[in-house]
Amino acid sequence: MTGPSTSAAHEDVxxxxxxxxxxxxxxxxxxxxxLRPEDIALExxxxxxxxxxxxxxxxxxxxxDALILAQRLGHWISRAPELEEDVALGNIALDQLGxxxxxxxxxxxxxxxxxxxxxxxxxxxEFRSAxxxxxxxxxxxxxxxxxxxISFYQYELYRHLMGSTDATVAAIAAKAxxxxxxxxxxxxxxxxxxxxxxxxxxxxxxxxxxxxxPYVNELFDEDPLTLRLVASGITVAPAIIREEFxxxxxxxxxxxxxxxxxxxxxxxxxxxxxHSEHLGYILAEMQxxxxxxxxxxx
Amino acid sequence: xxxxxxxxxxxxxxxxxxxxxLLADAQAEFDRMMAEDSRIEPRDWMPGAYRKTLLxxxxxxxxSEIIGMQPEANWISRAPSLKRKAVLMAKVQDEAGHGxxxxxxxxxxxxxRDTMMADLIEGKARYSSIFNYPAPTWAxxxxxxxxxxxxxxxxxxxxxxxxxxxxxxxxxxxxxEESFHQRQGFEILLELSNGSPxxxxxxxxxxxxxxxxxxxxxxxPDDDSPNSKQSMAWNIKRFxxxxxxxxxxxxxxxxxxxxxxTLPDDEIRFDEDxxxxxxxxxxxxxFQEVLAGRGPCNAQRLERRRQAHEDGAWVxxxxxxxxxxxxxxxxxxxDQVA
Numbered sequence: 001m002t003g004p005s006t007s008a009a010h011e012d013v014x015x016x017x018x019x020x021x022x023x024x025x026x027x028x029x030x031x032x033x034x035l036r037p038e039d040i041a042l043e044x045x046x047x048x049x050x051x052x053x054x055x056x057x058x059x060x061x062x063x064x065d066a067l068i069l070a071q072r073l074g075h076w077i078s079r080a081p082e083l084e085e086d087v088a089l090g091n092i093a094l095d096q097l098g099x100x101x102x103x104x105x106x107x108x109x110x111x112x113x114x115x116x117x118x119x120x121x122x123x124x125x126e127f128r129s130a131x132x133x134x135x136x137x138x139x140x141x142x143x144x145x146x147x148x149x150i151s152f153y154q155y156e157l158y159r160h161l162m163g164s165t166d167a168t169v170a171a172i173a174a175k176a177x178x179x180x181x182x183x184x185x186x187x188x189x190x191x192x193x194x195x196x197x198x199x200x201x202x203x204x205x206x207x208x209x210x211x212x213x214p215y216v217n218e219l220f221d222e223d224p225l226t227l228r229l230v231a232s233g234i235t236v237a238p239a240i241i242r243e244e245f246x247x248x249x250x251x252x253x254x255x256x257x258x259x260x261x262x263x264x265x266x267x268x269x270x271x272x273x274x275h276s277e278h279l280g281y282i283l284a285e286m287q288x289x290x291x292x293x294x295x296x297x298x
Numbered sequence: 299x300x301x302x303x304x305x306x307x308x309x310x311x312x313x314x315x316x317x318x319x320l321l322a323d324a325q326a327e328f329d330r331m332m333a334e335d336s337r338i339e340p341r342d343w344m345p346g347a348y349r350k351t352l353l354x355x356x357x358x359x360x361x362s363e364i365i366g367m368q369p370e371a372n373w374i375s376r377a378p379s380l381k382r383k384a385v386l387m388a389k390v391q392d393e394a395g396h397g398x399x400x401x402x403x404x405x406x407x408x409x410x411r412d413t414m415m416a417d418l419i420e421g422k423a424r425y426s427s428i429f430n431y432p433a434p435t436w437a438x439x440x441x442x443x444x445x446x447x448x449x450x451x452x453x454x455x456x457x458x459x460x461x462x463x464x465x466x467x468x469x470x471x472x473x474x475e476e477s478f479h480q481r482q483g484f485e486i487l488l489e490l491s492n493g494s495p496x497x498x499x500x501x502x503x504x505x506x507x508x509x510x511x512x513x514x515x516x517x518x519p520d521d522d523s524p525n526s527k528q529s530m531a532w533n534i535k536r537f538x539x540x541x542x543x544x545x546x547x548x549x550x551x552x553x554x555x556x557x558x559x560t561l562p563d564d565e566i567r568f569d570e571d572x573x574x575x576x577x578x579x580x581x582x583x584x585f586q587e588v589l590a591g592r593g594p595c596n597a598q599r600l601e602r603r604r605q606a607h608e609d610g611a612w613v614x615x616x617x618x619x620x621x622x623x624x625x626x627x628x629x630x631x632x633d634q635v636a
Contacts, residue, residue: 037380037381067380070383071375074374074375074383074387075374075375077367077371077374077387077390077391077394078364078367078368078371078390078394078602078606079371079602079605079606079609080606080610081606081609081610081611081613081614082610082613082614082617083364083394083397083398083401084398085610085613086367086391086394087391087394087395087398090387090388090390090391090394091391093387094384094387094388094391097380097383097384097387098384100380101380101381101384104380115380116379116380119380120378120379139609140609140610140613192620193616193617193620194613194616196620196623197615197616197617197618197619197620198612198615198616198619200612200615200616201612201613201615201616201619204612285375285376286375286376288376289376289377289378289436290378290379293378293494293496293497296378296493296494296497297489297493298377298378298379298382298436298486298489298490298493
């Protein structure tokens with residue numbers, strides 16, 4: 001995993017800031033021709049693709065989840081328990097950032113906005129991230145608990161989205177699913193290690209799962225948008241993903257001799273722009289420099 | 299089996315003579331390999347001082363990569379575009395990777411990563427002083443990439459031919475990635491220099507602040523660098539500090555014009571007689587101060603590393619305990635099969 005995602009990031013530099021490969025297609029990916037946000041941006045600019053308003057709203061949700069998670073995970077780089085984890089968590093953050101850039105670029109196509117415009121100029125209530133990804137990193141077990149939940153959710157979601165009737169959503173999901181499969185493996189291995197390692201690690205893992213579990217339900221909420229998207233075949237019914245999510249996370253927890261925490265679910269609200277108290281701080285830090293220099297190129 | 303005979307111990311003097319003879323042979327073999335400029339591998343005999351010098355250099359290099367992650371990680375959360383954020387993340391991640399290869403190379407000389415990490419945290423080991431300077435603005439990401447990584451490349455490309463195999467091979471990959479790092483720094487400065495007046499001023503300010511510290515990364519002037527001679531004799535170091543510094547100045551002089559900024563040194567000139575680039579005086583007093591621990595960020599950098607290491611102790615213990623349990627389980631299963 002380290003190879004593909006970092007080398008993809010490296011290639012961006014050599015192609016220059018404007019980027020975009022006229023021969024690449026946002027809806028067609030082939031081996032060695034990975035889908036890049038620049039390619040999507042080019043197709044959006046030339047009018048080759050344009051999301052419907054519903055698809056754009058949906059891409060915004062997916063992009064915001066990935067962006068806020070990347071922002072959270074990026075904090076671990078230079079602070080992880082082992083150098084190997086600096087690399088692993090950095091890699092996962094990079095993958096998520098890549099997915100965010102693709103989804104946001106596509107979403108922005110509906111409103112003539114760039115990925116940076118959406119990331120750096122929107123206000124808190126305009127973000128659509130779920131509360132789970134906004135939760136603080138906590139200790140390593142808390143971060144792993146969050147990773148465990150989000151990666152199993154994203155994997156099932158992206159796996160189904162590969163068959164989306166929206167070709168761009170399907171193409172982004174096809175690239176993302178391979179990367180999220182690794183995130184799933186990474187988090188599951190740590191749930192096993194921490195759950196069965198020492199008394200202290202087990203106590204911390206249980207605590208981490210209890211802290212994060214209240215935010216699971218929101219990921220599978222149905223609202224008028226998801227109902228319309230399911231009807232048009234752009235996405236899959238959340239209940240279908242939930243079933244697989246419960247089954248697979250349940251297996252890992254059983255292997256780790258852990259239980260699904262018995263904690264009340266939080267109401268969520270991120271999809272409507274009602275966020276946890278944490279998001280304001282995340283955005284303040286993320287946007288500070290860009291907002292100091294409105295309209296600047298970097 | 300051979301018939302049992304009583305062995306009487308050889309006289310002590312003959313043992314010493316044998317050992318001395320073996321040692322002389324090993325030293326002669328080592329000297330021959332140095333003369334042929336061939337490579338020493340971990341299982342080869344090497345003089346104690348050679349091993350010690352390499353261990354010090356490689357572990358310092360590894361520590362520099364790890365501490366060097368901090369000033370840049372400081373800007374990941376605030377990078378002003380998503381593309382820059384991605385590139386910066388990839389870069390800092392590369393540095394963790396460089397630390398890993400280098401610690402592994404150092405481990406082949408017989409010291410564990412844990413010991414090296416403990417030496418770093420306890421302040422017994424050194425790392426490049428450059429990372430004790432702060433990175434207060436986004437333009438520092440450009441200046442660090444272009445100047446600090448640029449200086450590192452001048453230093454490290456010749457190290458790909460270092461006589462110790464694991465070090466030289468690690469440096470090949472490190473250098474490939476460093477050249478990407480330098481390009482991204484160059485690109486950040488270029489973009490800022492062509493941006494708003496505030497952006498351009500930010501870029502010039504960063505170049506002004508990093509110029510002298512970057513030049514001092516090559517170490518003291520040749521007259522004042524006692525260890526260089528031996529390292530060159532051992533084919534670890536290929537060029538002197540001043541030679542490398544001159545080469546670096548020459549590289550920057552041309553590139554800064556493309557960027558559209560200036561270097562804060564009006565004494566830079568090419569000396570036709572010595573065919574070297576000359577620069578203005580450097581404040582070696584400041585260099586010694588930072589080296590002695592009295593730089594702007596020495597305490598902060600070490601504390602951050604110490605905290606990450608200590609906060610992660612329970613995770614590392616859990617991973618070891620889990621691995622041990624898995625081994626026991628596998629052995630029990632094998633016993634049952636048997």
